[in-house]
Amino acid sequence: MKETEVVITLKSLTNLMVQPWPDTQPVAIAPFNSSASNSLISNSVMSNSKPFNSIASGNVLWSQFRSDVNTLTQQLTASKHQRWAICFEDSYFFAVAFMAAAHANRHIILPGNYQPAALAELTPHFDAVLHDGVVDHLTATDIELFTVDAASLSAISDSQTTNSLPFSPLLLNTICLTLFTSGSNGTPKAIDKTLALLDAEIEQLDAVWGGVISNSTITSTVSHQHIYGLLFRVLWPLCSGRAFERLNVIYPEQVIAHANQDTTLISSPALLKRLTEEHVSKPYRAIFSSGGPLSLDAAQHSHNLFEQRPFEVFGSTETGGIGYRQQQDATTPWLLFPAINMMLNAEGCLRLLSPFIDPNNWYQTSDQCACLSERTFMLKGRADRIVKIEEKRISLTEVERRLCDLDWIEEAAVLPLEETNRLILAAVITLSENGKKTIDDLGKGKFWLTLRQALRQSVEPVGVPRRYRAVDEIPLNSQGKRLVRDLEQLFID
Template identity: 60%
Template sequence: MNIEDCPMTTTHAHNMTPHHTVPFAPLQHLMVASRPDAYPVAFHGQACVTWSTWQADVYHLAEALRQHPAKRWALCFDDSYHFAVAFMAAAHADKHLILPGNHQPEALAELSPHFDALLHDRPHYAQLTCPQWTASALLSEQSPEQRDAPSTAQPVFGELCLSALPLTLFTSGSSGTPKAIEKTLAELAAEVEHHERTWGVTLAGSRIVSTVSHQHIYGLLFRILWPLCAGRVFARQDLVYPEQVIAQAEADTTLVTSPALLKRLSDEQCDRAYRAVYSSGGPLSFDAAQSSQRLFAQWPVEVYGSTETGGIAHRQQTDPQIPWQVFDVIEATVNAERCLRIRSPFVDAGQWYQTSDQCQLLAERQFILQGRVDRVVKIEEKRISLTEVEARLCQLPWVDEAAVLVLEDARRVSLGAVLTLTQEGEAELIRLGKGAFWLALRQALRSWLEPVGIPRRFRVVAEIPLNSQGKRLMRDLEQLF
């Protein structure tokens, strides 16, 4: 893909914000928005992609996609600009967008019944038999004159019918297999417009950096779609390390991050403030909120929601007892089990939706969360199904039964697994010894599970402890660690 130099006030990387802002463009009108050719869209280092190149890239990829009979296209990208081009091109080509959350080869192959073709910027997936396109290779076939001459060949886009454009995301279901979540682009666009009404003035003119993936709904909204519609330049690559987050802090920069990253900043020092800090994906401790305020002069804006629901509520944890504030376009109540029930324009066309999160409803559209009632947990903002981890362990020839639980200590949250072994497993344990056997188990799981979903500690027992009803005795399991 073509990367142009864009105007910067200085050569310093932090001054990559545009000289002036542009009006907000709703998602359905984004590609026909009137913006200067040199207006910055996305950046990496000192270089950024401009509006004219963005329009040309989306147009040419959309034209190619229209020629292809495949309807359901999976998008798997590391580069957020590549992803954004593929997302908008597929939408304008009237395709069904599929966003796998896990790019591990075997996990992606397991999801292959959900898609007909793949757009990506990663090495070739040998496990897949469907067509695979790399967006950058496809666009590089266009000559510079074809791609970068808007004055003579201005791309022409129509208005998107967002309610007719489906999007499938994946999240861990209670059954242990990835659960497909069906949404429409209209639901995402409604949330983007709400966030702009709520926080747009605060973020005006800022650039967006992020530690979270665009493949999941929070990153998709906050680091891709909202910045695009609002005309805020976004970073092409993730920030991975705490020192990168510290180095990017500037008054013209907004950080989109997670509790897992913010918890790792407690020992850092920073003498510059972010414009704003957003956190979502899991509970943020008060200590981590205080660290953010100390480092960046910003209490993180926490956003509570899920893949299924989109955003539900927000808060800034200036005190440990601060409740969640329901977004003003959402109705909220609880069922008989005190689980939150909502009616939102961001899910199911405004029908009532039942969550699995217990809460205490307060006055003035506020609530206090009290925990989930199912077996999907969040570790470092990744949704992990304990049922799936157990199923993957039991697929191995060495494991007869498995019970997986969450282990917490002062430093980290991880998984532990209590196992009963097959005869083959017992023989392998004797042959390899404990240390090598645990390493072999972890290695065998890597084709299926993301790193945070692989148990870090194992215990072998003769039988899994059960009560008289055949239910697992969690206290007995926990005492094994």
């Protein structure tokens, strides 16, 4: 082994700032190196009325990161506020705020997004907000806003009378983090965790994939405000000494422009399925996808573009990661993470014994599965997506699958609707090219009749949707999830 070669090992969140990576090692890198990407981000920034301070920022080394975290830790320690909401566009300043809040032993609150109305709903959960310019104001007058950027950190450092204080090891079980999951109806639900649970998951991720992505740079299309992005985009890279790009990749063209053998892409089905019009690219080191089901077509196209089938990660805010796979065909099973044990309850729903949830107690999910072995399983849908219509139990997931089996339909979202004192099913669909041609040839009325007749070949009559809406894209929230309330809006006449 050459003397200059760096051996990558994983560091725990406990001692990450106590025994950090070398001062000259990069922690975060400037966004969007290509001219095409620069043009796209420039247009995006120019259309945003709020100033964004980190666009002009460049690479940051660990020496600067430690200094910035130390400065902000002292500031938070001196503050009376205990519960801090962290809202950032720049993943570097997000990391500074996260680690500073942890070392100040503050309760970290991660809102799912920082739009004014969404943030206002969550004000009972926090006392103050750290942000990088993405939060203008809050209607709650007792909530204080603190900007964290290069200028503010420099000003705080200059005003502090004490020198940098040495970091102490974190007591991970005592540091609380609250995330939010929207659920199916869009109402934010608080999920409380400790940093010890996240640290256990980081250790598992590195055990499974650390060798695959060693010495690569992390670029991402997903937000660090949710658990998937928090782990894969920020905390795992910090603990493994991998630099991450500071800003989100937003457009398919940027995903293409960033591709190279030394970059790992953290993405979602919502973005990967938009790459179908792209046909020329370079390989990525690895691609990860989570947040929803990835179609086999999208997985195959990713392989054609980047010479990589995405590692799909199955899990939730509540459970953390559960399993993973690389789709080869429609029957590719999920593999349980090594640290987790599973069993099924009487309804065929997955039960987990997981160090990412509670290492001592089993956790019941609503995910219906078929266990193929002790470590592999197939997903069959959610138990909470079973509805009763005219005394018959109908699986919305199964109806969606049968719709997508039809040659006319690309994607489908099925939901129950109350109509004239009875419950019916409705379907929001995207049409294939053949579907668009058929609806033009037949007309809408005859097309919907033909579609229902075809569906009756595989779905019992009460399970056939009575109402349909064809859309260009099925609406998703910032996590790539479908929300019932958004779908219901499409059927308001």
